[in-house]
Amino acid sequence: LDPEAVPPAAAAAIRQLKHELSGVQATIEAASVHAPIYESRRRQAAGTTFEAELMTPMVQQLQGVEGLPLNDQVMDLASPLRGGNPEVRRHLLQLREEALGRRGACILGPGEAEMPFSLTGLSAILQEKFGSFDPSDSPAEQQERAERMRQFVARRAHFSVIAHEMGHSVGLRHNFVGSSDAFIFRPQYWQLRTRNGSVRAACRELTTDGNTCVGPRYFDPVTAEERENLIWMWEHGSIMDYAGEASQDLLGIGIYDFAAARMLYGETVAVARDETFAAGTPRGQGLLAKMDNFGGILGITFQTGDSDFHYSQLQQQWGVIQNCRPVTDPDLFRPAAWNEAADGPWHPLLDGQFVRIDGQWTRCDQPEVDYVRWQDLRRPTDGETAGYYRGGPSIDRQGRIRMPYGFATDRWADLGNLSVYRHDNGADPYEIFNFLMTSQEVWQIFETYRRHKQTFSVRNAANRILERYNAKIRDGAKGLTLMKNVYKDFALAMGYDFDTFWPLVAGFFSENILASGMAFDHFARQLARPEIGPHFLPENDTVLRSTYDYVGTPGATMVTVPNGATGYYGAIGLGGKLVENRLCESCGEYDSEYTVNAGSYYDKMNAAMLMTESADNFISSSRNDFVDPRYRAVSIADLFPDGYRRWLANNLTGDDLLKGPRVAADSRGRPTLDPEGYPDAPIGWISWWGDTPQACFPDGNTTICSSYAEPTSDPFHPRAPARTAVLDPQVGWEQQKFLIAWTMLYLPENEQSEWLDQMRVWELGRDADPGFAQRIEFHSPNGRVYVARTFGKETIFGKTVQRGIAARVLEYADSLAEAAYVTDPGPDLDGDGDPDWHVPVVSPTTGQPLVRWDPTVALVDEMGFVHRDGLPGCNATENEACTCFSNRACVTLSRYLSIPAYLREALDAYRLGDPSARGVY
Ligand SMILES: [Zn+2]
DSSP states (O other): OOGSSOOOHHHHHHHHHHHHHOOOOEEEEEEEEOOOOHHOOOOOHHSSHHHHHTOHHHHHHHHTTTTTTOHHHHHHHHTTTTTTOHHHHHHHHHHHHHHHHTOOOOOOTTTOOOBBHHHHHHHHHHHHHOOOOOSSSSSHHHHHHHHHHHHHEEEEHHHHHHHHHHHTTTTTOOTTTTTTGGSSOHHHHHHHHHHTTOOOOBSSOOOOOOTTOOOOTTTSSSOHHHHHHTTTOOOOOTTTTBBBBBBGGGTTOOHHHHHHHHHHHHHHEEEEEEESTTTTSSSHHHHHHHHTOOOGOOOOOOOTTTTEGGGGGGGHHHHEEEEEEEEEEEESSOOTTOHHHHOOOOOTTTTTEEEEEETTTEEEEEOOOOEEGGOOOOOOOOOGSSSOOOOSOOBBSSSSOOOOOOOOGGGGTTTTTTTTTTTTSSSSSSHHHHHHHHHHHHHHHHHTOOOOOOOOOOOHHHHHIIIIIIHHHHHHHHHHHHHHHHHHHHHHTOOHHHHHHHHHHGGHHHHHHHHHHHHHHHHHHHHHOOEEEEOOOOOOOSSSSEEEEEESOOOOOOEEOSSSSEEEEEEEEEOOOSSSSSBSSSSGGHHHHHHHOTTHHHHHHHHHHOOOOOOOOOOOOHHHHHHHHHGGOOOOHHSSSHHHHHHHHHHHHHHHHSSSSSEETTSSSSBOTTTTSSSSSSOOOEEEESSEEEEEEEETEEEEEEESSSSBOOBBTSSSSSSSEOOOOOSSHHHHHHHHHHHHOOOOSSSSHHHHHHHOEEEBBTTTTOOOEEEEEOTTTTSSSEEOOOOOEETTEEEEESHHHHHHHHHHHHHHHHHHHOOOEOOOOTTSSSOOOEEEOBTTSSSSSSSSOOOTTTOOOSSSSSEEEEEETTTTSOOOOOGGGHHHHHHHHHHHHHHHHHHHHHHTTTTTOOGGGOOOO
């Protein structure tokens, strides 16, 4: 995927289009093409039993309507297809933020706790100031020390809040690129990333220590020096941002804030003095390309002349720090009025804002600027730009260019503009997505549990995860999908085949593509999250099941799944999460009302919505929008259609061996454990969107992904675990009905008819026979016959399965029917030598299908004796007397029948079927 491989003419055109696309911005006021379509589908389904199935007790609890009659008024507020739709709620919240912003007001709710990534470094500094932690100190001494630290942090944070609010008072709006525009980061950030400018080489591949090169974070890990000097704190350019990282509230006013106030009150702006930045130079073109925009849906990017570079090369390319020199006695900078009693000894880093490079306190200069009157600026000429310009007046009489400090306020925030998020941190798509995902994992054990918080509610906790993290991740990935759609037309116009052209184009957007793949994996992981705690292997099972609430006596514990994120040597493992909203067991009379946590039920419920919802909110005045705006439908499912199809199809089955997360196992298939019974290596998660699904295991500073020749053994990657054991992903009917409901509601608009074909189920008798030959049938024991179209087969972890979504569901149902009933073989339409489906044989005496004898289920006679070998009429040779309860697959199938039925029902509820599907001619 080397951009160099693209023909030069095409490369120039791709680059040009890329810059035009960075003018596509998502805004809260934009009219959406698709929102009215979703709206209409939602309304169609109102009042149907299809909708009622979604009003589960957990949804009622989420909406706060448990115990109320579910009449139309309550449903209007609470149904996931009406007022309880997460997108309706999100839109209201965004309108509120925007209205507050217009009035210069902001409200930070109690749920907005920030990420403590700098905590380890900060802890060391606070101990230098207030005394080291000593477990042998008396509790009173420890309390006194901790309280002094708390007071100090509170005063500093209070100062920051007041400075932010004073900013509003003097007319400043929020600036949410403060933590993502690397150009306005503090110079201390560059001192740490480049060791005072001495590290010049770019990292081109993963390095084990980040000391020798500077590059994207996926190549260049955080060093100890960076951590100890609070690298995350210095990713800061404006007090008018909402910090995502807690330590940024200790910092104060940023370069943008000074510039904005100077502009508003003095009508004066900073211009670059250095001649190498003058109009007409390559660096000057770079400044102009960045001028007055935030990169739209692609995010802020950098270039010199017309060649793009990653933000980590800013020092090399533009020299953002210079003249670095040691500070031999930082104490000289201590203010005379420093109050040591309250604030502890003055600290060079936290109080003086010096960083220590190679053990030496140092400081550097930023590029010199001069100040000129706004009215003396002119617009650039065509020759001075790199071919595109989206700014205002920017060049002074001496040809010097205004410093392009980034700015984007509420109306652009949290909508999909990649650099414009509240409560985030990070300068490229990878860092921003990583921040949102890691925050969510690290905070899980804090924010999803009550922990004596009076403000806790299931609703707040579940919504916070959706709104603060997941919806942002989803919207960030939308931009890339839009580009993919645009480049489809572009490829055609250039006369290239899109399928072979896209990998080349993708090389120009590797950052965004990487982030989108991470988003897909993240949402897939949300669905597959196992229960925490002990797991065991039931007899006759291939998947480790949770001991908690197991009906019957669980066997010996084989592995204990950790709760939330766990550190391993050089890797972070992501663990399980309680599925259920658990009730307090020691709260006396309140135990039935006192919920202690919000379960992963809600994360699982929302996964398909996050993958498919594609309401477009882009501003555009493109001619194409007025001719055919469908290309604006953008979701992760549109970006990875094969991955989504495969993920959905297999998760609609009960085939847990394919869809469950994995742990490394020994030669007998038993998980390998640490001394406490937890997995001794991080859990591996299934990544669905590549050529074939793979299990991905964190390993060192990287991730090892491999497919397997057998379901749990024989990896193709030499470093992947040779054997694995599979954990129950906790995906059942409760999750599957939301997979169906959301996917059908937000049906990917691109190739909509293909998706419908993939998901459509016909029920003979109710629907006319669709008539096509490429089909699979499922003959239900209750006499119903379902039909779906087939789309060939694929191999997943060594197992060959149907590709089509509905076909996969019917295939799975048929496999249960074959195990549960005496059957006759159906036809072999695909010619693979096996019947494509099976038809249950009906008993001539009872008129009921004949259940097979199941040797794993013992029969009990009237006297209470247990018969492992069956009883007359139901044993190895006879079936007439077997009942459904004497066969495991039969019981499983009786529950699974709701899936094909619900798929069929969704078509009617949303009115997606064509008339013939309803038997109307
Ligand atoms: Zn504010």
